[in-house]
Amino acid sequence: MTDTDLPGQLAEIREDFLALEQPDRLQLLLEFSNELPALPERYQDHPDLFERVVECQSPVFIFVEVDADKAVHLYATAPAESPTTRGFASILAQGLDGLSVAEVLAVPDDFPQTIGLTQAVSPLRLRGMTAMLGRTKRQLRERTLA
Amino acid sequence: MTVETDPSSSFAAFAHPERLVSTDWLQAHLGTPGLVVVESDEDVILYESGHIPGAVKIDWHTDLNDPVERDYIDGTAFAALLGAKGISRDSTVVIYGDKSNWWAAYALWVFTLFGHEDVRLLDGGRQKWLDEGRELTRDRESAVTVDYPVVERDDSRIRAYKEDVLSHLGHPLIDVRSPEEYSGERTTAPAYPEEGALRAGHIPSAVSVPWARAAAEDSTFRPRAELDAIYRDEAGLTGEEPVIAYCRIGERSSHTWFVLTYLLGLDDVRNYDGSWTEWGSAVRVPIVQGTAAGSVPTNR
Numbered sequence: 485m486t487d488t489d490l491p492g493q494l495a496e497i498r499e500d501f502l503a504l505e506q507p508d509r510l511q512l513l514l515e516f517s518n519e520l521p522a523l524p525e526r527y528q529d530h531p532d533l534f535e536r537v538v539e540c541q542s543p544v545f546i547f548v549e550v551d552a553d554k555a556v557h558l559y560a561t562a563p564a565e566s567p568t569t570r571g572f573a574s575i576l577a578q579g580l581d582g583l584s585v586a587e588v589l590a591v592p593d594d595f596p597q598t599i600g601l602t603q604a605v606s607p608l609r610l611r612g613m614t615a616m617l618g619r620t621k622r623q624l625r626e627r628t629l630a
Numbered sequence: 631m632t633v634e635t636d637p638s639s640s641f642a643a644f645a646h647p648e649r650l651v652s653t654d655w656l657q658a659h660l661g662t663p664g665l666v667v668v669e670s671d672e673d674v675i676l677y678e679s680g681h682i683p684g685a686v687k688i689d690w691h692t693d694l695n696d697p698v699e700r701d702y703i704d705g706t707a708f709a710a711l712l713g714a715k716g717i718s719r720d721s722t723v724v725i726y727g728d729k730s731n732w733w734a735a736y737a738l739w740v741f742t743l744f745g746h747e748d749v750r751l752l753d754g755g756r757q758k759w760l761d762e763g764r765e766l767t768r769d770r771e772s773a774v775t776v777d778y779p780v781v782e783r784d785d786s787r788i789r790a791y792k793e794d795v796l797s798h799l800g801h802p803l804i805d806v807r808s809p810e811e812y813s814g815e816r817t818t819a820p821a822y823p824e825e826g827a828l829r830a831g832h833i834p835s836a837v838s839v840p841w842a843r844a845a846a847e848d849s850t851f852r853p854r855a856e857l858d859a860i861y862r863d864e865a866g867l868t869g870e871e872p873v874i875a876y877c878r879i880g881e882r883s884s885h886t887w888f889v890l891t892y893l894l895g896l897d898d899v900r901n902y903d904g905s906w907t908e909w910g911s912a913v914r915v916p917i918v919q920g921t922a923a924g925s926v927p928t929n930r
Contacts, residue, residue: 511678513675514675514679517675517679565673567676567679568674569673571675603692604674606674609691
């Protein structure tokens with residue numbers, strides 16, 4: 485997949501990161517971390533719906549919703565003392581929000597490695613975001629088969 | 631030492647009380663010439679989310695590890711790093727971090743490989759500072775670059791390689807990982823990502839003492855008497871033999887290395903940083919599974 489067919493909002497996130505010097509990329513990641521939306525009320529008492537991303541170092545849980553208009557929404561919870569993990573979840577929650585199932589499934593699995601964080605964050609830590617994307621796609625495949 | 635030590639009575643029973651400072655001490659000494667405060671965390675942007683005023687950041691992975699080989703940075707890179715953080719060879723460095731100072735202890739151990747003399751931990755780390763409602767700031771790091779000499783790393787005293795561990799068998803080994811990793815049910819800490827060990831279990835004869843047993847609820851180190859009970863009475867360390875501690879990549883065992891060396895005063899403790907991610911993938915090294923330590927293998 486080339487840059488041009490990455491969904492617009494994901495391409496924009498990538499461009500925003502790549503436009504910055506390394507230390508500023510961490511600041512942007514922190515901004516994403518602070519922007520991770522709270523769960524909608526209807527999901528707040530449903531921990532059963534959420535799947536733990538065990539590849540992440542801190543407890544992060546995700547749930548993928550496909551709404552009546554067939555648009556995808558990713559919800560995630562992660563503790564405040566784990567801002568890196570929150571930032572990863574927030575990038576995906578914002579970047580995937582409102583896309584169609586087919587568009588999300590077509591996002592390259594290596595998207596996390598392409599947004600300029602490999603050096604600033606380290607490849608080991610980035611695995612957490614790769615796992616989040618992988619689990620999001622798997623939930624969608626299961627959802628659409630059912 | 632550049633800056634006076636913390637005379638707090640709670641540290642008096644430790645073998646080297648000068649290696650710890652309390653949150654009260656640090657609060658009172660912020661801004662003292664010759665003192666540099668360093669935050670070192672597992673989470674790579676926790677510092678950016680708020681840190682102790684004036685503190686600089688050193689990341690275990692992106693700063694202290696060599697980016698290509700599985701090793702620490704060399705003397706030239708260390709000198710450049712510390713100089714850029716405003717640390718001189720005679721600076722008093724106080725390190726603090728998340729997870730009961732787990733990563734802070736790792737950074738302190740690396741500083742010690744380069745022989746930086748006055749490096750201390752903030753007892754209780756980041757969490758205690760936060761719990762006490764003390765000030766954090768999001769100010770950008772603003773260290774003035776100074777000269778730090780190029781000092782070659784000395785791996786001979788406090789670092790063990792795999793070959794050192796093989797020839798050490800028969801002397802005390804402390805496995806500081808979780809019980810599940812020790813017994814071989816899993817190769818990574820519960821809730822941690824797979825970091826690639828092919829086999830599970832522990833080094834024969836190693837005693838299991840999970841690192842966090844040395845930390846109290848408030849992230850401070852446990853009192854001397856409790857640490858003696860754990861490491862001397864229970865694990866059988868006498869101080870008369872050399873000790874090697876290991877975990878998965880050498881970070882949790884840095885915490886234990888700090889406890890054994892500076893709090894209990896054992897004088898020959900090494901950290902095996904290759905740890906399980908090396909041992910558990912190495913060819914033809916002995917491994918024991920289950921909860922028993924297992925016996926020292928005979929030559930084979």
